[in-house]
Amino acid sequence: MGLSKQSTGINALNGIIETKSESSDDFIVALAGNPNTGKSTVFNSLTGMNQHTGNWAGKTVTNATGKFTYKNTRYTLVDLPGTYSLLANSIEEQVARDFICFGNAHTTVIVTDATCLERNLNLVLQIMEVTDKIVVCVNLMDEAKRKKISIDLKKLSDLLGVPVVGTSARNGKGLKELKDTIEKVVRGEIKTAPNKVDYDxxxxxxxxxxxxxxxxxxxxxxxxxxxxxxxxxxxxxxxxxxxxxxxxxxxxxxxxxxxxxxxxxxxxxxxxTPKDLRDQIVYKIVKTAESISKEAILSENTVHNQTDRKIDDVLTSKLLGIPIMIILLGAVFWLTIVGSNIPSSMLADYLFRIEGYLTKFFAWINTPKWIHDILVLGMYRTLAWVVSVMLPPMAIFFPLFTFLEDLGYLPRVAFNLDHYFKKACAHGKQALTMCMGFGCNAAGIIACRIIDSPRERLIATITNNFVPCNGRFPTLIALASIFIAGGTGASSSFAAVVSVLAVIILGVMITLFISKLLSKTVLKGLPSSFTMELPPYRRPQVLRIIIRSIFDRTLFVLGRAIVIAAPAGIVIWGMANVYVDNASLLTHCAQFLDPFSNLLGMDGYIMMAFILGLPANEIVIPILIMSYMSKGSMLELDSLAQMRQLFIDNGWTWLTAVCMMLFSLNHWPCGTTLWTIHKETQSWKWTWVSFIVPTITGIVVCFTVAQGVRLLGLV
Amino acid sequence: MNKYLIPLNQLPIGFFGKVRKLTADGSARRRMLDLGLINDTTVESLRKSPAGDPIAYEIRGAVIALRSEEASKILVESIQQLG
Incomplete structure (x- = not known):
């Protein structure tokens, strides 16, 4: 399997243990807890911006660390993966357990959910078996109060034998007391004596x-x-x-x-038998958790989750569940596409104005023209293009997506769609990584970390590219508008919307089909067990969402894109400007590719645009226009009508547009995505598979459509 | 009171069941136990997803979705009321 240990956290753990020994003055505090307990909020509130994390926030599969200072003492906080237990064999649980066990933390803080304490105590009791130095943080106290659950923290502390602090991390309540308690445990001023589970x-x-x-x-x-x-x-x-x-x-x-x-x-x-033994162990832990929570929870209103149930009645209903999901996600895409138009053009204006200054600067220091052209018209212009077309949509899409995530809606999407993914022998959570892929395939692939089973994670990774990302939507929309819709006016824009929608649905169907195909061939196996929590709906914290999605996702992906785009810009410029026998390299390549592209219903220039568009799908159309107009650098046309004329002059028919749309949906992932796949799988083999699978799919689909249409004489 | 054991996925929506037996082995069994699905635990069948599978259950205060493959390995005794 391609997921080596290195990629999945053990190595990162080693790294943390090493850093720890370097700064021996700091106290090490491990942060453990179930998923959905606000553990990340506690982590962020304690460490502020002073943290090191490059992760899918909230789903930390590798450890994130942060620092904070309290009473002149420095602490290093290690955020462990959210787990329900330390017993089972998932990678997250192994990472968490190994750190608690071997990480030599001075204390372990266990974040628990006040609204669901009994379930959380399972992990607390298990950690208490491993280590003595524990602080239990009962978070979401505000939520519990709202649900009329009241917890006797003193009693809980007595029953467990470790200090217990109540917090509402998102309001900052109880954090001072938490730090205070951590300090006292670390310094030995509070003696902890966990009441370990008594077995038979x-x-x-x-x-x-x-x-x-x-x-x-x-x-x-x-x-x-x-x-x-x-x-x-x-x-x-x-x-x-x-x-x-x-x-x-x-x-x-x-x-x-x-x-x-x-x-x-x-x-x-x-x-x-050994099986009975295991049952007995777990039984005892669960029973202990049950009796402790019975004693410590003073009043529990048994109907506290009625509101959630009512919301779920609508959002996951047979009749409305899927339509609402499509409308919500559709609204997110629509806001992203429409909302990023203006900032995109403003950013482009700004960056191209800088290009002017750069040109003046190069002229002033007397650089030879070709150096200027390579650096400014090649590298800089490509970079500027990539940034201006990628940044605004990501800065809109990711916060909106994180908003749905924080709200607790995304697990419902997985719940609604799981059946179809099960049929494809894939994981229900692939529905989520697929939705993320609509924003950015690279981000979608990072999101695949939430899938436990390595087999299903690879399937989700390889097929993520089958849904069009933000970078491909503009191409799809432009082609649909000018060729399928064929004109202007309400009916034609409706036709454009329908055809883009059809492409999206096709993408989802191909995702499921290829997932199934992979499960039956190279990634054989049965679907792993699907147990997914549908957490209570929570009020999202808008500011935190914006910060988190900008830093963790937008800038992260953009950074990778820039690294890919800079050298690619030079290559593109070189292809368009190096002339052999009176034609540019680009033209030569296009002519070479022409017969093959023709079989797929396209021409050589389109294929070259896709190849040179590797750094970012957004630049495919600009490169195509550049090559048709035989210009030396990328450009855009002012109107769709102009574009249509240019394409028709170059021999396009509606079939060319359809095939280009299909190939845009099914071809190799962009450079950023490929790099991300390599980073995530730590394997060139699976990166290559992720490259070749969509490419072959695209060739097959385009060939079939082009030849079919020609045979039927429709063009 | 019905004393017959039925697989959890056949427990009608809105009904409660008491866990009597797990037929799963290995890590699947562990996961179930970790969810708190030990003997005598009361589970409520909450809702079906639009396609009928998975089904969401309330288990010890948490809402957990289980595919029919997993839920069929949890045998419960159907009860009308909590208790």
């Missing part, structure tokens, strides 16, 4: 058999009782981690294996 006598006996031996092997570095229990439970991943972090190889330790075998035999004699 036979389990306890089994643990006691193994403990002395473990103690002899690894000393008191890690809770011996817990290690023993995990080993009896047959936790091989823990053995691996013990080996990698403590250099302690237990898997080949015959005495230990013998002891564990003996314990298993003894248990079996008493009628407890």
């Amino acid at each position: 006598a036979i389990v306890e006996d089994a643990i006691n058999e193994v403990v002395p031996y473990i103690k002899a092997l690894i000393g008191d570095k890690i809770d011996n009782r817990w290690i023993s229990l995990r080993l009896i439970d047959g936790d091989n991943l823990l053995s691996q981690s013990l080996y990698s972090y403590l250099n302690c190889d237990l898997s080949n330790n015959e005495i230990l294996l013998e002891i564990i075998e003996e314990v298993h035999n003894k248990l079996r004699d008493e009628g407890t």
Whole structure:
């Protein structure tokens, strides 16, 4: 499988442990918790802007770290992946567990959801088995109050044996007390004595058999009782981690294996199979959580989630669920496309004015013309183009998308669409990464981190490119307007909308088809289990959304795009300006590609535009116009009518437009996306697969359509 | 009171069921246990997704969507009321 350990966090964990030892003055605080508990809000509120993260916010699969200072002491806060448990085998849980276990944190803060405490206590109790230094942060107290749930924090603290602090992180309430408590635990002023889960006598006996031996092997570095229990439970991943972090190889330790075998035999004699044992362990933890929450929660209004249920009745209903989803997402795309027109042209004006100054500057320092042309007309102009066409749509799309995410709507989208993805042997959450892909395929691929199973994550990664991103919408819309709609007026713009919609639906269908095809061939396997929480709806925090989406997504993707676009700009300029036998390299290449492109219903220039458009799909049309007009640098035309005339003069028919739209939907991902795929999968093989699969699909689709239409004599 | 065990995915919407048996193994079983689906846990069948599958259940205060493959491995005793 392409997802090596390196890409999925273990390596990042090592990195954190190393940084930690370098700055030994800082106290290390690990931040654990279930997903959807506002853990990221706590993290952000404590560290402010002083953090290092390049992640899918809220879905931290690799660790993010941040610093804060309290009473002249510096703390490094490590945000662990949100997990429900430390027992199961997902990568997130392994990362979280390994850090809690081997990261030598001075204290672990566990963020819990006050509105759903019992479920959260499961993780608290499990972490309490691993480490003593714990602060429990009961977050979302405001939400609980609104739902008339009241929690006796003092009692909870007594029952758990660790300090408990109530917070409403998004209002900043309780954070000072949290810092204060962290300080006291770290300095040993508060002694923590977790009340560990009591197992049944036979389990306890089994643990006691193994403990002395473990103690002899690894000393008191890690809770011996817990290690023993995990080993009896047959936790091989823990053995691996013990080996990698403590250099302690237990898997080949015959005495230990013998002891564990003996314990298993003894248990079996008493009628407890290893499976029963596991059930008993979890049973005990869940039961303990249940009884603690019963005692600590003073009044719980049992109908507190009626509002959520009513909203869900509409948003996931058989009749309205999918139409509402299409309307909402459609509105997001529409706002993005329409809203970015003006800022895009303003940005373009601004950046091209700078181009003028650059030209003057180069003239002033007497640079040779060709250097100026390469740097300014080639590199700078491409960069300016990419920035001005990419930045505004992303700056609009990502906040809107994050808004839906914060609201809690996105899991409902996955819920609504899961059935179709299950049929394609893919994961329901692929619906979300696909929607993200409409904004930007690179961002969609980063979003694939939310899918646990490596097989399904790869399927989602490879097929993400089948939905058109912001960069391809303008091409699709322009071509649809000028060729399919054929004129102006209400009816034609309606036809344009319908055809763009048809392309989107086609993209979704191809996504499902190719997902299924991959599942049946190179990525064989059964769909993994789909258990997804539909979290309570929450009031989004607008300011945080804007900051988060600008920094975590927009600038991140834009940065990658710029790195790709700069060298590509030079290549494009070179292709258009280096002349051999009275024709530019571009023309030569186009002529070479012409016969092949013809089979696909297009011409060589269009194919060259797609190839040179690798840095960003937005520049495909500008390159095409540049080549048709035999100019040396990219340009745009003032009106669609002008564009239509230019294309018709170059032999276009409606079939050319249709094929170009289809090829725009199905061809290799842009450079930024490819780079992102490589970063995420850490594999050239899967990057190559992600390149070739949509390309072949595009060739097949265009060939079929072009030849079919020609055979039928429709053109 | 109906004493027959039915798979959770066949529990009608709006009905409550008490977990009696998990037939899943391995990591799927672990995940279920982690959700708190241990013996005697009361589960409410909340709603179907537009295509009928997955179905959302209320489990220990959280709303969890399960595909029919998973839910069919959770055997429950149907009960009318909480308790």
